[in-house]
Amino acid sequence: MTxxxxxxxxxxxxxxxxxxxxxxxxxxxxFGATASxxxxxxxxxxxxxxxxxVGYSPEDAALEADLAARGGALVDFTVERGVGPxxxxxxxxxxxxxxxxxxxxxxxxxxxxDHFACQESKVVRQPMLLTQNKTFRGLGGGPFRALLGAVARxxxxxxxxxxxxxxKEAPNENWARELLELFALGVDQYTQRDVVELARVxxxxxxxxxxxxxxxxDPALHDADDKVFFGAPLAxxxxxxxxxxxxxxxDRITQHPECARFVATKLLGWFATHDLxxxxxxxxxxxxxxxxxxxxxxxxQSALRVLFRSxxxxxxxxxxxxxRNPVEYVVAAARALGVQNADxxxxxxxTQRMGMQLLEPPSVGGWEHGAAWAGPGTAAAxxxxxxxxxxxxxxxxxxxxxxxxDLAALGAESGDGAAAALVDALLARVCPDLLPSxxxxxxxERRAALLDFARGALARAPRELEPAKRRRIAVRAVLHVxxxxxxxxxx
Amino acid sequence: MSSHLSRRELLQRAAALGALPAWLAPFARAAAHxxxxxxxxxxxxxxxxVQLHGGNDGLNTLAPVADDLYHRARPSLAIRPAExxxxxxxxxxxxxxxxxxxxxxxxxxAALQGVGYPAPNLSHFTSLxxxxxxxxxxxxxxxxxxxxxxxxxxxxxxxxxTLLALGHDVAPHALRAAxxxxxxxxxxxxxxxxVAPEGAAMDEAEARRAALVALERGAAxxxxxxxxxxxxxxxxxxxxxxxARAADFTPRVEWPKDNLARDLELVVRVxxxxxxxxxxFVSQAGYDTHALQRAPHADLLRVLDGALHAFLSELAARxxxxxxxxxxMSDFGRRVRQNGFGDRAGTDHGAASMQLLLGAGIVPxxxxxxxxxxxxxxHGNLRHTVDFRAVYAxxxxxxxxxxxxxxxxxxxxxxxxxxxxx
Numbered sequence: 001m002t003x004x005x006x007x008x009x010x011x012x013x014x015x016x017x018x019x020x021x022x023x024x025x026x027x028x029x030x031f032g033a034t035a036s037x038x039x040x041x042x043x044x045x046x047x048x049x050x051x052x053x054v055g056y057s058p059e060d061a062a063l064e065a066d067l068a069a070r071g072g073a074l075v076d077f078t079v080e081r082g083v084g085p086x087x088x089x090x091x092x093x094x095x096x097x098x099x100x101x102x103x104x105x106x107x108x109x110x111x112x113x114d115h116f117a118c119q120e121s122k123v124v125r126q127p128m129l130l131t132q133n134k135t136f137r138g139l140g141g142g143p144f145r146a147l148l149g150a151v152a153r154x155x156x157x158x159x160x161x162x163x164x165x166x167x168k169e170a171p172n173e174n175w176a177r178e179l180l181e182l183f184a185l186g187v188d189q190y191t192q193r194d195v196v197e198l199a200r201v202x203x204x205x206x207x208x209x210x211x212x213x214x215x216x217x218d219p220a221l222h223d224a225d226d227k228v229f230f231g232a233p234l235a236x237x238x239x240x241x242x243x244x245x246x247x248x249x250x251d252r253i254t255q256h257p258e259c260a261r262f263v264a265t266k267l268l269g270w271f272a273t274h275d276l277x278x279x280x281x282x283x284x285x286x287x288x289x290x291x292x293x294x295x296x297x298x299x300x301q302s303a304l305r306v307l308f309r310s311x312x313x314x315x316x317x318x319x320x321x322x323x324r325n326p327v328e329y330v331v332a333a334a335r336a337l338g339v340q341n342a343d344x345x346x347x348x349x350x351t352q353r354m355g356m357q358l359l360e361p362p363s364v365g366g367w368e369h370g371a372a373w374a375g376p377g378t379a380a381a382x383x384x385x386x387x388x389x390x391x392x393x394x395x396x397x398x399x400x401x402x403x404x405x406d407l408a409a410l411g412a413e414s415g416d417g418a419a420a421a422l423v424d425a426l427l428a429r430v431c432p433d434l435l436p437s438x439x440x441x442x443x444x445e446r447r448a449a450l451l452d453f454a455r456g457a458l459a460r461a462p463r464e465l466e467p468a469k470r471r472r473i474a475v476r477a478v479l480h481v482x483x484x485x486x487x488x489x490x491x
Numbered sequence: 492m493s494s495h496l497s498r499r500e501l502l503q504r505a506a507a508l509g510a511l512p513a514w515l516a517p518f519a520r521a522a523a524h525x526x527x528x529x530x531x532x533x534x535x536x537x538x539x540x541v542q543l544h545g546g547n548d549g550l551n552t553l554a555p556v557a558d559d560l561y562h563r564a565r566p567s568l569a570i571r572p573a574e575x576x577x578x579x580x581x582x583x584x585x586x587x588x589x590x591x592x593x594x595x596x597x598x599x600x601a602a603l604q605g606v607g608y609p610a611p612n613l614s615h616f617t618s619l620x621x622x623x624x625x626x627x628x629x630x631x632x633x634x635x636x637x638x639x640x641x642x643x644x645x646x647x648x649x650x651x652x653t654l655l656a657l658g659h660d661v662a663p664h665a666l667r668a669a670x671x672x673x674x675x676x677x678x679x680x681x682x683x684x685x686v687a688p689e690g691a692a693m694d695e696a697e698a699r700r701a702a703l704v705a706l707e708r709g710a711a712x713x714x715x716x717x718x719x720x721x722x723x724x725x726x727x728x729x730x731x732x733x734x735a736r737a738a739d740f741t742p743r744v745e746w747p748k749d750n751l752a753r754d755l756e757l758v759v760r761v762x763x764x765x766x767x768x769x770x771x772f773v774s775q776a777g778y779d780t781h782a783l784q785r786a787p788h789a790d791l792l793r794v795l796d797g798a799l800h801a802f803l804s805e806l807a808a809r810x811x812x813x814x815x816x817x818x819x820m821s822d823f824g825r826r827v828r829q830n831g832f833g834d835r836a837g838t839d840h841g842a843a844s845m846q847l848l849l850g851a852g853i854v855p856x857x858x859x860x861x862x863x864x865x866x867x868x869x870h871g872n873l874r875h876t877v878d879f880r881a882v883y884a885x886x887x888x889x890x891x892x893x894x895x896x897x898x899x900x901x902x903x904x905x906x907x908x909x910x911x912x913x
Contacts, residue, residue, distance in 0.1 A: 162782040162837070170831040173839045174781040177613070187614050192870050195613075274716075278630050320714040353681070355660025362660075362776075363544070365616050372661040374719035376651060376727035377675040380684045383703070383724070391688050440713055449705035456698050476688075477695075481702045486710040486720040 005288040006310035009046055017046045020439040021314050023432060027491045028271050028322070029053035029308055030103030031332040035428035035435065050308045054301055056102040058138045063100045089126045090348035090358045093133060097331040098342035108140035108300065109133060110327060111270045116151050116183060117361035118160040128156040128213045129359055144263050144298035145254040148184060152246060153215040155207045161364065164206040168223035171199035178364055180253070189258045190230070197227045201234065201245045217243040230256070254298060263298055264289035271304065272313060274322055274370030285312060319439070322491040323373045326354030329382065333389050333483050336429045337405045340395060345403035350388065354381040373489075386483035390476045407472040410479070419454035422478060430482045440487055454478050533892035538637070539758055539771040539802075539817045539850075540665065541751075543795070545779030546615065546822040548788060549844030550862065550873075552588070553602055557581045560864035561827075568784060568829040568836045581861065587792035590800035591847070599803070600849055601908045603882060604859040607843030607875025611823060615779070615840070618822045623664035625880055625899050636883055636898055637770040638668030643897040645671065651726035652733050655761065656772040658754035663772055672726045679757055682734040684727060736764045743808040747797040751775045755802040762811055778821060781830065782837035803849060816890050816909075817849040818882070827864055828871055842868060843875035846882060848908055852890040858908040877906065885909030 011017040022041035026033035030053055033041065041049040097106045113136060123129060132154050139147040151157055157175070158164040166172035176198035180190045204222030208214050217240070224238035227245070230252055237245055253259060265286050269276045276282060289307060296302035307313055324332060330350045339345050351358060355378050361367055372378075395404035410429065411422060424435060433440040442450065457477035461470035482488070554570035555561050557580065562569045575583025576592035584592040594600050608627050611618060621627055625636035634642070641653050654666040654673035666673035676682050686703060687696035707725070711718040737760035746752045754773040761768045775795060780788050799817065806812045824844025829836040843862075860876045868874050884895040885905035889912060895903055905911065 165782045165831060165835055167831070170835075172781050172830055172837070174779075177840070181614050181616070187612065187617055192613060278633075321716055323716050323720065355675075355677070363615065368661055370716075371719055374716070374723040375662055375675055376672065376723050376730045377660060377662075377677065377681065379720070379723040379727040380682060380731060383727070384685050387685055387688065443709055446706055446709045449702060453698060453702035453705075460692075460695060460698065477699065481699065481706060484703055485706055486717055486724065487713055489720055490713065490716055 005284055005312050006292060006306050008309045009311045009314050011046065017049075018042060019432065019437075020319070021046070022049055024314060024319050025049055025053070025308060026103075027324075027332075028313075029304070030107065031097070031328060031335050032491075033432070034336060035432040038432055046309065050305060053104040054305045054308060056105045056141065056301075058105075058141070060096075060100050060102045060105065063096060063102075066099065087348050089130055089133070091343035092130075093358060094331065094345075094347045094351075095343040097327070098334045098339060098347070104304070105137065105141065106331075107270070107328075109136040111266070112136040112140050112147070113358070114270075114361065114366035115266060116154075116157060117364050117366040118156045118359075119361060119363075120359040123156045123159050125213060126359075128154075128159065131213075132156040141301040141304075142299060144259070144300065145250065147300075148250055148254060149247065151183070152179075152202070152205065152250060155213040155215055158205065158207050158215065159213075163202055164209075166199060166203050166205070167221040168200070168203050171196070171203050171223065173199045175199075175205075176202060182365060184253045184262060185256055185258050186262050189256065194229060197229045197234070198249060200225075200227055201229065201249045204242055205246060260294035260298060261286065261290035263300070264293045264303070267293075267300070267303060267307065269369070271307065272318065272322075288312075320433075320487070320490040323370055324489050324491045325367065325369055325373055326351045326356035326378065326381075327358065328491065329354065329489050330385060330389075333386070333430070333488070336431075337389060337392075337410070337479065338429075339389070339392060339403060339405055341401060341403045343403075344401075345392060346388070350385045354378050354385060382489060383484050386488075387480050389483055390480035394472055407475045408468065411471050411475040419451050419458065422458075422474065423450055423454050426475070426478050426482055430479070431485065431488050434485070434487060450478075450481070453481060533890075535814045536852075536891055537762055537769050537771060537815050538886055538890070539755075539773070539815060540637070541755075541795070541799070541817060541819045542663070542772065542774040543778050543791075543819055543821040544774050544776045546618075546825055546840060547778045547791075547819075547844065548780060548784070548838055549604075549821075549824040549841075550827065551784075551788060552585050552792065553578065553604065553845045554583050554585065555581060555862060555864070556583045558864055564827045564864065565829040565836070567833050568838070579857065582857070585789070585792050587789045588796045590796050594800070594803070594849070595855070598855040600847060601853040601855050602857050603846045603848070603877055603906070603908055604857065604861055605843050605873065605876035606846045606859065606879050606882065607823070607873075608878055608880070609875075611842040611872070613823070613840040613842070613870065613872075615822050620664060622820055622822070622879060625883055633667060634669055635663070635665035635667045637665050637772070638671070638673060639898045640887060640891070640893065641770060642668050642670050644891070644893050650733075650767040651729050652761070652766055652768045654770045654772075655768040657757045658750055658773055663774075666770065666772055672722060674726065674730050676730070676734065676757075678753065679734060679737060679760070682727075682731050684731045733766050734761075737761055737766065742805060744801055744804040746801045746805070747794070749794050749798065751794055751798040752801055755798050756805070759802065759805045759809070759811070762806075762814060763809055780825070780837050781839060783835055784829075784837040785834065799849060806850070813851045815850045816852045816886065817847075818886065819847040820879075821846075824873060826871055827867060827873065842870075842872035844873070846879070848882075852910050854908050854910050858906070878903070881906040882908065 019038045019042055022038045023033055100106055120129060135150045135154060139150055161175035161178055162172045163175035173195050177195045181187050200223045204218045206216055206218050208216040219239050219242050222242040224236045224242055226236040227234040229249055234248060265277055268285060268289055273282055292306045293303045330347050334342050334347060356367055392403055392405045393399045395406040427435050432438055434442050457474040461473040551570055554575050556570060556572040556575055570583060570585055574586045576586055578584050591600060608621060620631050623635045624631045626632055637654060649671050651672045651674050653671055656662050656666055656675040659675040660677055662673035662675040686700045707721050711721040740760045746756055758771050777791055806815055824841040825838035826841045830839055831837055862873050880899050880903045884899055884903040887893050887895040887898055888905045889909040
């Protein structure tokens with residue numbers, strides 16, 4: 001068994017379950033943690049900490065209650081296609097990522113959006129994409145077969161890959177091909193004949209657009225003749241039974257030996273390493289996780305539980321080896337700062353500026369990750385976003401309902417106001433690993449530069465202002481340079 | 492001069508004055524760039540790739556209207572002889588390609604037919620990887636063909652702007668290099684780096700800039716990913732400085748208002764300011780026309796036609812025409828037989844297709860064998876008669892005076908659609 005690679009991490013005196021490991025887990029399974037959140041995770045022990053992320057339920061009750069208290073849904077589709085300042089779905093989604101208590105669920109929703117990548121510019125109507133998002137929310141952590149079945153019936157997907165116009169006279173290969181190539185198996189696992197036959201299988205899987213854009217199987221459009229799929233007969237069925245063909249094909253696809261490996265590779269690429277799939281050093285990990293995924297009947301949460309518990313996952317070379325994608329960076333920063341009313345903070349524009357506009361992946365293949373986010377364009381944008389976040393309004397009575405950060409609370413944690421205390425209080429929020437006690441403790445030169453800057457920021461604030469206000473100005477300046485640190489963009 | 496200038500404004504003013512303030516000196520470098528190993532007569536030459544993303548329907552771009560099989564395969568989608576624009580007795584241009592058709596008639600366009608590669612598998616992603624990496628054998632190289640070209644023709648750490656993608660968030664595979672860092676810039680204004688809030692005093696801006704730079708030092712040691720990030724930030728600062736110089740520009744011709752035109756206009760700015768860019772990449776999305784193809788495809792080609800026309804006209808108006816070669820590329824062509832009926836008709840993924848070369852260095856006219864619709868492959872797609880790497884070899888050797896072999900491997904003779912200067 002290659003399972004051995006994923007034997008659970010067991011703390012020892014020389015290799016304890018510590019803040020460094022808890023922070024690593026939080027960066028990968030969520031959007032990072034502050035120093036005090038890391039302390040809680042340490043206290044829970046490795047198993048409890050992993051469960052804190054993995055053991056989520058599809059319904060985030062606390063978040064729903066919070067949303068209900070805000071007067072119901074944030075989504076206002078009176079403007080049907082959100083652009084510019086009115087962008088209801090992206091804001092709704094980012095609100096959940098920043099304020100929700102189930103970060104792994106959010107990471108999975110983002111993963112499946114990246115995986116089953118649909119573009120708003122083609123789907124056009126945000127209500128369809130809202131439905132799709134809810135599907136990822138509900139099924140994204142469960143068995144892959146159920147998720148795939150729901151995506152095959154997803155109106156946005158049926159629009160995006162044209163299957164809604166695929167008929168027995170003119171089967172359209174778009175969905176059939178991407179289902180095999182991008183969504184479930186990978187290129188080279190099927191023939192062009194399989195694509196053609198699968199396209200015939202899915203004829204009639206369409207949408208009722210006059211009726212809320214819901215899925216509809218139309219027997220009149222379905223090709224009821226027999227097919228051959230993966231080298232075996234697949235009986236054609238007429239009438240309403242025609243829909244069973246698609247489900248049978250989905251069964252065959254998910255039972256294909258490569259499907260578990262495909263899902264495992266996907267999960268590793270999102271949560272563990274960018275060195276996929278070509279890097280020989282990760283091949284054993286792919287093999288091992290594929291076995292886990294197979295043994296768990298393609299159940300995502302179960303497989304992730306094994307991954308996040310494993311010794312392999314906490315190896316030092318895994319740490320800081322990934323680059324946060326723009327959404328992860330922006331959400332992590334907003335959570336670290338405790339942004340209030342995140343739906344109004346312009347975060348959707350920040351991720352777009354950095355090259356990752358939600359609901360608008362560059363193609364059906366989703367975004368490129370890893371080194372792609374280290375380029376100069378994203379770097380310039382990240383510096384600008386760091387500045388913009390540090391310039392959000394300070395929470396005060398007159399800013400109720402607006403996106404804010406509480407500069408007094410952020411700075412107050414530093415006690416007497418000395419530069420070192422201020423810097424450490426903010427590091428504890430933004431990137432605890434850089435604290436003197438952290439695994440990435442700043443070297444003396446960088447720490448001196450940071451302290452100098454903080455002292456200067458306190459000194460430069462206009463003297464005519466009251467002390468609390470001068471202090472808030474300094475907090476902003478320090479936050480700006482901290483959020484711009486390259487380490488903050490690592491996962 | 493007000494003391495409340497943002498860094499962006501400062502840069503713009505500095506660029507306008509042709510001078511940089513002293514505090515920017517650590518980033519400044521000589522604008523003139525040595526052209527490394529380029530033979531002198533090739534030193535100023537640029538390549539502009541225009542990617543028609545999604546798989547352009549070559550048969551409806553350069554339509555074989557005299558071929559009955561074409562009309563039979565596409566009863567509602569074929570370009571009818573009367574609507575197409577004159578090309579020759581056998582072919583017509585798509586009606587949207589007004590300027591291209593005229594430029595072709597005037598000897599300004601080379602069109603290649605039957606371009607492809609062996610054993611296509613009809614995947615967008617595999618096919619683009621092949622076109623970008625210029626390899627058909629797996630595992631495909633991580634570098635792209637233009638990246639390798641830069642690697643083999645430039646010495647040392649060449650400037651980040653050498654390989655430049657406009658209108659892109661992330662540098663495409665074609666530009667990835669082993670030694671250099673390709674740059675992707677969505678829009679000109681996105682390249683600037685703001686280091687202080689609007690209205691901040693000069694000393695505040697300077698303090699922040701200094702702190703940002705000082706703190707970037709040392710960050711690279713955290714991990715290889717951190718090293719990549721810090722290299723990206725360093726390059727971003729250089730790019731911001733370089734591109735600030737391109738802000739000052741007044742077009743001399745009328746440009747359409749779309750993204751492709753915006754990106755190509757920026758190419759002219761960069762060339763005109765003699766920035767170190769040599770390999771440009773721009774894209775136009777939307778060519779994956781599986782269904783309802785007719786109207787959207789006409790719109791796409793209209794945008795392409797207008798943007799290319801403005802681009803070539805602007806270059807001509809500035810005396811820069813002889814420095815620029817434009818080459819289109821796409822994932823693949825599309826299935827010969829249409830899919831669906833009437834207005835719903837579209838086309839599934841195909842194989843071999845056509846390619847356009849414009850600008851300097853071309854041998855105008857039609858190249859390659861006409862598509863043979865009677866001899867399709869087993870999936871109903873056109874077979875290739877020209878390997879795309881021969882076209883690349885022509886770009887590398889005939890246009891740029893470099894050796895194709897380190898980039899493409901052995902065996903690719905430069906295609907005759909590029910004028911050999913040897």
